Amino acid sequence: MTGFGSIQIDNDDHSVSVEVKTLNSKFLDITIRLPRQFNDRELEIRNLISQKIVRGKVTMNVDFEPKGELAPKAHFNKQLFSQYYNQLEELANEVGGSHESLVRIAIQQPEVVESASPEVSEKQWEVLADCCSKAIDSCDRFRSNEGINLEEVLVNGVKEIKKLKEQIAQIDSQRVDQIKSRITNNLEETIGRDRIDENRFEQELIYYLEKLDISEELVRLDSHIEYFLEVIGNGESNGKKLGFIAQELGREINTIGSKSNFAPMQRFVVEMKDELEKIKEQTLNVL
Numbered sequence: 001m002t003g004f005g006s007i008q009i010d011n012d013d014h015s016v017s018v019e020v021k022t023l024n025s026k027f028l029d030i031t032i033r034l035p036r037q038f039n040d041r042e043l044e045i046r047n048l049i050s051q052k053i054v055r056g057k058v059t060m061n062v063d064f065e066p067k068g069e070l071a072p073k074a075h076f077n078k079q080l081f082s083q084y085y086n087q088l089e090e091l092a093n094e095v096g097g098s099h100e101s102l103v104r105i106a107i108q109q110p111e112v113v114e115s116a117s118p119e120v121s122e123k124q125w126e127v128l129a130d131c132c133s134k135a136i137d138s139c140d141r142f143r144s145n146e147g148i149n150l151e152e153v154l155v156n157g158v159k160e161i162k163k164l165k166e167q168i169a170q171i172d173s174q175r176v177d178q179i180k181s182r183i184t185n186n187l188e189e190t191i192g193r194d195r196i197d198e199n200r201f202e203q204e205l206i207y208y209l210e211k212l213d214i215s216e217e218l219v220r221l222d223s224h225i226e227y228f229l230e231v232i233g234n235g236e237s238n239g240k241k242l243g244f245i246a247q248e249l250g251r252e253i254n255t256i257g258s259k260s261n262f263a264p265m266q267r268f269v270v271e272m273k274d275e276l277e278k279i280k281e282q283t284l285n286v287l
Contacts, residue, residue: 002146002285003056005138007131016128017063018135020049022143024285025057032060037120038128045132052136053143055239060135064128077112084109150285154232154242157279161249162225164268164275168256169218175262179212212259221252239286246280 003022009015030046049058084106092099106112228245231238253276257269 003139003143005135005140005142007135007138009127009131012067014067014124014127015063015065016131017061018128018131019061020135020139021059022053022056022139025055026284028053028055029057030060031058032062034062035064038062038064038125041120041125041128044129048129048132049136052140060132062128062132064124066124076107080109081106081112084112147286150282151232154279154282154286155229157275157282158225158228160275161253161272161279162222164272165218165221165225168214168260168265168268171262171264172214175260175265178262212261214256214259217252217256217259221249221256224248224252239283242283242286243280246276246283249279250276 002024004020006019008017028050030049032042032045034042045060049060085102088102088106089099092102224245228242228249231241231245253269253272257266260266260269
């Protein structure tokens with residue numbers, strides 16, 4: 001499920017910024033970008049995330065800048081700087097180029113500037129851990145709000161399928177009458193009314209209509225719909241279960257479609273399939 005949370009702290013001792021973003025994923029996939037001095041604390045931060053977020057692609061970006069006496073001091077490798085500068089100067093003389101930017105270019109070369117990273121104090125770690133925890137909580141609240149909206153979408157989608165199912169049930173008798181009429185007319189046109197064995201015809205017609213009967217599918221579809229609403233309303237982590245129920249809904253809808261043999265009913269089936277695809281897509285966002 002998508003989510004976002006952030007927190008910033010800026011005082012005399014340090015400047016801290018933590019951002020947490022989540023995207024939908026079947027598993028928990030965590031990526032953390034930490035300042036170098038906190039690399040040994042990555043496992044602890046991962047544990048903080050996994051305690052709150054069960055599933056999803058999680059990206060955390062952390063910036064931590066000590067201030068004052070705690071700020072890292074920059075040191076310059078003068079020998080290496082001189083070597084870079086002399087080489088750049090020689091190149092500039094060969095091509096008749098300007099010397100104005102040589103200092104800036106030389107100082108940007110690898111390992112010219114050496115930053116001394118002081119050891120992280122326990123207090124600094126406590127500050128960072130607290131910021132990470134608050135950012136995760138903020139992201140979790142965002143996801144919870146998204147979940148409320150998602151529940152409404154899923155419930156409305158299933159209820160729409162239920163309405164379409166009821167409309168199918170209402171026109172089922174019309175479908176049966178049309179099938180009977182079509183078969184009878186075809187037989188009369190082909191072999192004539194007088195040559196039809198009424199008893200045999202009734203037996204064959206009943207057998208054919210039984211094969212096209214959808215009453216059991218409608219009952220099972222209704223049962224799956226009620227179960228879906230029951231599961232989504234119990235407040236537990238049931239994303240996979242909802243996905244399985246959606247598959248069962250799809251089986252019943254497909255069977256109704258294959259048996260319907262009636263254009264008005266097929267239209268309702270298409271609409272149910274459309275709603276079901278939306279439901280399946282959204283259940284991937286449910287934990």
